[in-house]
Amino acid sequence: MSRRNEANDPDEQAFLKEYRAEDFPRLSVTVDVAALSTHDGSLWALLIKRQNHPFQDSWALPGGFVQMAESLDQAASRLLAEETGLKDVYLEQLYSFGEPQRDPRTRVITVAYYALVAWRQLQHLQSEGQTTLMKLDVEWSGETGGPIHLLDHEGTRQPIAFDHADILGMAVKRIRGKLDYVPIGFQLLLPRFTLRQLQEVHETILDRPLNKDSFRRRMLASGLLEATGEREEDVGHRPAELYRFTRYSAI
Amino acid sequence: MSRRNEANDPDEQAFLKEYRAEDFPRLSVTVDVAALSTHDGSLWALLIKRQNHPFQDSWALPGGFVQMAESLDQAASRLLAEETGLKDVYLEQLYSFGEPQRDPRTRVITVAYYALVAWRQLQHLQSEGQTTLMKLDVEWSGETGGPIHLLDHEGTRQPIAFDHADILGMAVKRIRGKLDYVPIGFQLLLPRFTLRQLQEVHETILDRPLNKDSFRRRMLASGLLEATGEREEDVGHRPAELYRFTRYSAI
DNA sequence: AAAATAGTGTCTATGAGACACTATAGT
DNA sequence: ACTATAGTGTCTCATAGACACTATTTT
Numbered sequence: 001m002s003r004r005n006e007a008n009d010p011d012e013q014a015f016l017k018e019y020r021a022e023d024f025p026r027l028s029v030t031v032d033v034a035a036l037s038t039h040d041g042s043l044w045a046l047l048i049k050r051q052n053h054p055f056q057d058s059w060a061l062p063g064g065f066v067q068m069a070e071s072l073d074q075a076a077s078r079l080l081a082e083e084t085g086l087k088d089v090y091l092e093q094l095y096s097f098g099e100p101q102r103d104p105r106t107r108v109i110t111v112a113y114y115a116l117v118a119w120r121q122l123q124h125l126q127s128e129g130q131t132t133l134m135k136l137d138v139e140w141s142g143e144t145g146g147p148i149h150l151l152d153h154e155g156t157r158q159p160i161a162f163d164h165a166d167i168l169g170m171a172v173k174r175i176r177g178k179l180d181y182v183p184i185g186f187q188l189l190l191p192r193f194t195l196r197q198l199q200e201v202h203e204t205i206l207d208r209p210l211n212k213d214s215f216r217r218r219m220l221a222s223g224l225l226e227a228t229g230e231r232e233e234d235v236g237h238r239p240a241e242l243y244r245f246t247r248y249s250a251i
Numbered sequence: 252m253s254r255r256n257e258a259n260d261p262d263e264q265a266f267l268k269e270y271r272a273e274d275f276p277r278l279s280v281t282v283d284v285a286a287l288s289t290h291d292g293s294l295w296a297l298l299i300k301r302q303n304h305p306f307q308d309s310w311a312l313p314g315g316f317v318q319m320a321e322s323l324d325q326a327a328s329r330l331l332a333e334e335t336g337l338k339d340v341y342l343e344q345l346y347s348f349g350e351p352q353r354d355p356r357t358r359v360i361t362v363a364y365y366a367l368v369a370w371r372q373l374q375h376l377q378s379e380g381q382t383t384l385m386k387l388d389v390e391w392s393g394e395t396g397g398p399i400h401l402l403d404h405e406g407t408r409q410p411i412a413f414d415h416a417d418i419l420g421m422a423v424k425r426i427r428g429k430l431d432y433v434p435i436g437f438q439l440l441l442p443r444f445t446l447r448q449l450q451e452v453h454e455t456i457l458d459r460p461l462n463k464d465s466f467r468r469r470m471l472a473s474g475l476l477e478a479t480g481e482r483e484e485d486v487g488h489r490p491a492e493l494y495r496f497t498r499y500s501a502i
Numbered sequence: 503a504a505a506a507t508a509g510t511g512t513c514t515a516t517g518a519g520a521c522a523c524t525a526t527a528g529t
Numbered sequence: 530a531c532t533a534t535a536g537t538g539t540c541t542c543a544t545a546g547a548c549a550c551t552a553t554t555t556t
Contacts, residue, residue, distance in 0.1 A: 211545070211546055211547080213545085213546070213547080213548090214544085214545050214546060214547095217544085217545080218544090218545085221544095231554095232554095234554095234555085235554075235555080236554075236555050236556075237553080237554055237555070238552065238553040238554045238555095239553075239554060
């Protein structure tokens, strides 16, 4: 971040004293987080059932108001932790949504974030009734974009609050594009993983099969993987080598 | 956009009537636009000299407050037109900046946009004193990212207001990444252009030389170019074919 | 031994870079 | 004719996909 370079100008001090923030339009800013995971060949998102109007009983992303003294990143991290208990996950700003009527209560602009979480890290959350994991039904291929649908465990479509279907669609579009040149697949796996598991994560995100040989070569040539010398256990076939990410980001 | 699906629930109507927006934190939201162009092997940005504190006499991006009834995209388009006269340009949301102290007056979150404008379209603006074009000095290569510096026509560094050096840096990073798979180069050229001009735009954005043969093949194979049958004139060497973009976005 | 997946070696197709060559304008 | 750049043809090299083959575990 660049920093201010004229902080002690007395002229400026006088100006700031006279400045009245109320003279300019002020509106609400929220942060919403699309926390995504992969499991069983599908993308899943963490959602919260709305208890109140508007969109009562619809499903919404965890999120809330940005406080006056916190940055947007801090707000995203705080709100995700407060509403779902998730901490220390890969979190990145996605896009800001600001259609005037997106919230019927008042003008609210939301800065959307997405998080990538290993499925195993979500298992203990699933028991708590407040937050639920739901499968994403993406009707478009590639990076076309557009809203997605939510499917419950029986495969029934569930209603989504506000424009959160657009936010989730944007998150899917973003991670599909990013997967080609940034190793985000690791964020969806435990620290030690097999190449097959990594390939499954990629195939789930991209929603298309990948060539096994080429995928192996590409990953090993990337220099981002490190063989641990350990192997899978109890797998009913030849066990695969376990790898780790050499620059496993602590976040 | 998804739309609301429960608009006439009387219970919800009652709820909305009781809702008081003042009960929640409200802050200022602005939109800032990094309008970029290419010329003479460099990237240029459109800047406005600040007349008032804070950052008096520093250079700032065109921008301003989002009005209550307009979308973010509309605000970006309106503010760019109001402050620079530019209309109908390629405009896309970039990133939202919300460090608590980024504006010393009050808490302001800005949704940054970037615009791509052909150099020729900027020529008539240059005479007006209020807005100025300045060369971008990007100290990092590739998509590393980071703030940039402004250079005036004599090559002297100029001060940048707020965190606008970060916004400009983010814009450069974004268009470098996007150039590989989205044909944004056309936005920086007139409707008819030669392959050499298109290559120069790419080289300027990426800040590295590109292979001529490979570039030609790639562009012609993309299916996005259409030969017009016309040729350059008065060029002092064999004139090149003029091409047009087959899906020239009207925006 | 059978089943299942891990992992290797090799051939081929494709695209990028390099380079030599021809083409066509102005001077 | 000379200069400068446009545009073509071809060779090589790197990488992805395809496929055959071997390796190693559980049952």
